[in-house]
Amino acid sequence: MENIIVRGGKRLSGRVKIEGAKNAVLPVIAASMLAHKGTSRIYNVPALADVYTINEVLRHLNAEVTYDNNTITVNAVKELSTEAPFEYVRKMRASFLVMGPLLARVGHARIALPGGCAIGSRPIDQHLKGFEAMGAQVTIGNGFIEASVNGRLKGAGIYLDFPSVGATENIMMAAVLADGETVIENCAREPEIEDLADYLNAMGAKVSGAGTSTIRITGVKQLKGAHHEILPDRIEAGTFMIAAAITGGNVLVEDARAKHLRPLVAKLEEMGVVIQEELDGLRVIGPDILKPVDVKTMPHPGFPTDMQSQMMALLLKAKGTAVITETVFENRFMHVEEFRRMNADIKIEGRSAIINGPCGLQGAEVSSTDLRAGAALVIAGLVSEGVTRVNELKHIDRGYVNFHGKLQALGADIERVEVGETASEKAAVNLPKLNMKPKYA
Numbered sequence: 001m002e003n004i005i006v007r008g009g010k011r012l013s014g015r016v017k018i019e020g021a022k023n024a025v026l027p028v029i030a031a032s033m034l035a036h037k038g039t040s041r042i043y044n045v046p047a048l049a050d051v052y053t054i055n056e057v058l059r060h061l062n063a064e065v066t067y068d069n070n071t072i073t074v075n076a077v078k079e080l081s082t083e084a085p086f087e088y089v090r091k092m093r094a095s096f097l098v099m100g101p102l103l104a105r106v107g108h109a110r111i112a113l114p115g116g117c118a119i120g121s122r123p124i125d126q127h128l129k130g131f132e133a134m135g136a137q138v139t140i141g142n143g144f145i146e147a148s149v150n151g152r153l154k155g156a157g158i159y160l161d162f163p164s165v166g167a168t169e170n171i172m173m174a175a176v177l178a179d180g181e182t183v184i185e186n187c188a189r190e191p192e193i194e195d196l197a198d199y200l201n202a203m204g205a206k207v208s209g210a211g212t213s214t215i216r217i218t219g220v221k222q223l224k225g226a227h228h229e230i231l232p233d234r235i236e237a238g239t240f241m242i243a244a245a246i247t248g249g250n251v252l253v254e255d256a257r258a259k260h261l262r263p264l265v266a267k268l269e270e271m272g273v274v275i276q277e278e279l280d281g282l283r284v285i286g287p288d289i290l291k292p293v294d295v296k297t298m299p300h301p302g303f304p305t306d307m308q309s310q311m312m313a314l315l316l317k318a319k320g321t322a323v324i325t326e327t328v329f330e331n332r333f334m335h336v337e338e339f340r341r342m343n344a345d346i347k348i349e350g351r352s353a354i355i356n357g358p359c360g361l362q363g364a365e366v367s368s369t370d371l372r373a374g375a376a377l378v379i380a381g382l383v384s385e386g387v388t389r390v391n392e393l394k395h396i397d398r399g400y401v402n403f404h405g406k407l408q409a410l411g412a413d414i415e416r417v418e419v420g421e422t423a424s425e426k427a428a429v430n431l432p433k434l435n436m437k438p439k440y441a
């Protein structure tokens with residue numbers, strides 16, 4: 001088991017390089033299975049646990065996948081198999097994104113039901129409604145969802161009840177090889193949807209309107225492999241922006257794109273953080289005193305739910321009362337209990353968290369409840385008195401490459417250590433000097 005150990009009190013400074021976006025690369029890799037011929041090359045791929053998982057899913061489905069030097073190649077021209085078992089979907093819900101491509105390419109898919117997770121129940125009814133509208137027969141049984149179609153899917157008009165990111169992507173991938181035109185209304189508008197559309201179009205698809213709330217897709221007969229560079233990860237960028245801001249630091253977040261980060265930039269500026277657009281990224285300068293703001297998570301271009309817990313960490317240091325309302329996931333406040341262990345004053349009322357700052361944060365042993373919560377706890381540790389130990393790092397590794405190493409390079413007093421589970425090692429978190437070897441120098 002590994003832990004991240006943070007000792008608070010350092011101002012961050014320097015520059016940090018942002019990786020390719022996790023939420024863009026996963027659908028793009030899944031979409032590679034749509035190519036009847038040719039090999040796809042995908043650049044700027046982050047070395048994340050989720051990327052290894054989706055690669056394994058594709059290999060299991062009989063695609064050839066290589067991953068080297070941040071570049072993935074996928075060749076899916078052999079006959080594909082069509083079943084993705086629970087071991088993959090359990091590790092990562094985005095494994096369900098292979099359903100659209102399989103249905104389009106092979107006319108059949110059997111994928112384990114994703115089930116709930118730490119941030120909410122996360123149903124997939126909107127994905128299935130889209131496939132059914134395109135002529136697929138969908139059945140659910142024995143923990144699997146099975147979908148099949150005789151011949152090709154048929155283009156359809158689909159109005160989503162909610163602008164679901166995954167449903168928009170899955171339906172787009174199904175529609176590119178369908179017979180006729182598909183129109184998806186009330187669809188998600190996230191930058192990652194545009195990235196997927198760009199890739200599909202490079203493969204020979206006809207997708208327009210991505211980035212707006214209506215996407216039109218004219219089905220084509222065949223797609224071929226294509227080259228594509230993944231856009232920078234706005235959530236990783238936002239996470240480092242908040243880390244810089246909370247420590248009163250001065251950090252250049254390289255490759256952060258202002259146009260993708262507008263809801264976060266607006267809130268940070270309201271809080272008194274200075275943000276300057278430079279040629280190669282965004283410079284973030286944290287103030288001595290942070291002002292409180294209210295935040296409501298919404299589908300893009302609203303404030304992203306994936307930045308909610310990091311924003312909560314920042315608001316713990318703001319002078320006054322702030323309210324965060326989570327509207328996207330019904331249970332994404334698991335980190336509140338962990339923050340309380342660090343002396344945070346937070347009350348939950350329904351879907352809102354009321355934060356009374358500034359809190360005198362104290363180091364404690366805390367658990368990552370999901371990937372963003374893990375990052376948020378580390379951020380809180382940067383400004384806590386004493387030692388914070390964060391465990392359950394498997395969550396952080398799903399979404400961040402070398403998170404502690406990047407913070408260390410910015411001047412944070414942080415290390416990642418291999419620990420046993422003996423009582424004395426558990427108690428070590430309270431000792432001023434930890435008798436443990438850093439795993440990475």
Ligand SMILES: CC(=O)N[C@H]1[C@@H](OP(=O)(O)OP(=O)(O)OC[C@H]2O[C@@H](n3ccc(=O)[nH]c3=O)[C@H](O)[C@@H]2O)O[C@H](CO)[C@@H](O)[C@@H]1O
Pocket residue numbers: 022023024026093094120121122123124125126127128162163164165166167188299305306328329330
């Ligand atoms: C791999 C990936 O890209 N993950 C992102 C994606 O997840 P994901 O694609 O799973 O998120 P969705 O946009 O689908 O989910 C948003 C909301 O819609 C609900 N819903 C979704 C589908 C459905 O069929 N029925 C339904 O009710 C969900 O339960 C949730 O409450 O978007 C989320 C919302 O921005 C982000 O937090 C995740 O980081």
Ligand SMILES: C=C(OP(=O)(O)O)C(=O)O
Pocket residue numbers: 023093094119306371372399
């Ligand atoms: C919730 C997230 O991802 P996923 O949808 O892959 O669980 C996230 O990236 O914050």
